[in-house]
């Protein structure tokens with residue numbers, strides 16, 4: 265006999281933890297939360313800069329590779345995704361950005377305008393700067409300032425001003441444009457993932473069961489109605505029944521994979537893998553969007569970067585002590601310390617590129633820091649028009665799906681990335697930051713023309729980890745996030761976005777999950793939670 269619950273949620277990531285906590289607030293509602301990864305006991309998860317240690321940690325990271333990217337010189341793009349309680353919010357760069365109001369308004373989906381989502385951003389937030397019309401206090405998700413300023417970041421923000429870009433003390437305030445410090449999801453200098461923020465406080469509820477090491481292999485159907493989930497606990501096959509709904513929160517790569525494995529997807533693809541068809545839905549897994557980023561690495565004239573800290577054992581001990589005793593220093597910092605949102609052309613109404621400014625440098629994330637004093641500034645395109653796909657390669661749920669981003673597929677995207685990199689270099693040429701730059705390590709002086717820049721982006725560009733849109737509202741889902749054409753099956757995660765939001769995606773996913781919980785409550789006749 266399969267165990268029975270009201271809701272079975274697949275994936276304890278950014279969205280899944282929010283949903284599990286909100287839906288189990290009612291003690292009469294039985295919730296099962298399935299997570300393929302382990303509990304979040306790896307200590308590096310909880311130290312903000314520990315982020316770098318998790319890139320190659322297979323126990324908590326799916327570590328996907330894209331297929332060869334046709335417009336990035338055929339390179340495969342390494343794609344980390346959290347596989348642990350908290351999901352990607354346990355391994356991400358901690359930056360708290362909501363996106364631009366127009367992102368949500370442009371979705372043109374009833375109920376999903378920015379005005380309608382703002383109460384959910386506010387509800388989730390515990391803003392260190394206090395409450396305001398655009399910010400909430402007392403929510404589960406701690407939003408903090410960086411523990412201290414850094415002179416390199418100050419110089420970058422000043423240089424941006426010299427290049428004509430305003431300073432911005434709050435990227436989630438009245439306007440996104442400008443340069444400033446990022447706010448981050450930490451509390452007392454420890455990561456505030458959704459597992460920490462939402463799941464832990466709900467952890468002792470008798471009506472919530474969290475099953476880790478549980479890989480969902482397919483959704484079970486009775487006719488067109490989802491009635492449960494089959495999953496693997498180690499080698500053991502287990503079934504759980506869902507009296508009300510199955511909710512998929514596996515993220516933008518795994519959710520379409522699981523739908524396809526369950527018979528919901530493009531009929532030809534499913535037939536190719538011998539999967540019985542439940543619903544021919546050609547859009548499942550299609551329309552994948554992400555933010556492409558390209559980086560510049562600068563050699564620094566002074567030994568004030570994290571690279572320098574890591575060269576010396578004494579400095580490393582000092583960092584550890586500062587972190588433990590004062591909750592300050594590089595270990596408290598998110599990967600992107602400061603940054604900015606810029607318009608590549610003055611006639612644009614809103615920023616179309618973002619910079620992440622890092623006080624360290626390396627060849628690839630997760631690898632060793634450079635042996636010289638170095639820092640990094642990058643550009644990512646905020647509103648890409650290129651779209652890719654996620655498609656199963658096998659009927660075995662343990663096999664990674666094919667992922668293709670198709671970055672730079674459109675002239676618009678190529679133009680924006682090239683203009684963004686030129687804009688970034690102009691900032692780095694300003695007097696405020698020049699004294700800190702010994703040399704441009706990459707791309708270097710040889711890159712001058714638009715063609716040079718495009719070649720450089722093709723040769724080095726990579727993900728900034730925001731895949732979305734693979735089960736989007738409108739095509740796959742109705743505006744209440746229910747899979748169209750089926751009953752009792754909902755998707756709540758980054759897949760639902762019709763277009764990726766303009767900025768880091770964690771906050772938007774959390775707000776989407778907060779709203780989904782209210783939709784579910786209201787369908788049951790209860791008021792908003």
Ligand SMILES: Cc1cc2nc3c(=O)[nH]c(=O)nc-3n(C[C@H](O)[C@H](O)[C@H](O)COP(=O)(O)OP(=O)(O)OC[C@H]3O[C@@H](n4cnc5c(N)ncnc54)[C@H](O)[C@@H]3O)c2cc1C
Nearest residue numbers: 275277278279300351352356357358359480515758768770
């Ligand atoms: C390295 C990295 C850095 C990032 N930096 C930032 C940042 O600084 N700021 C920001 O806002 N955003 C950042 N992001 C993006 C952000 O974290 C994600 O957009 C967000 O966490 C996605 O939430 P989700 O709920 O869609 O999926 P996830 O949080 O990825 O959760 C999906 C969960 O489902 C589980 N799962 C999947 N399939 C199954 C299955 N079949 N059975 C059981 N469980 C399953 C997974 O293991 C995972 O725990 C980053 C992401 C990464 C990977």
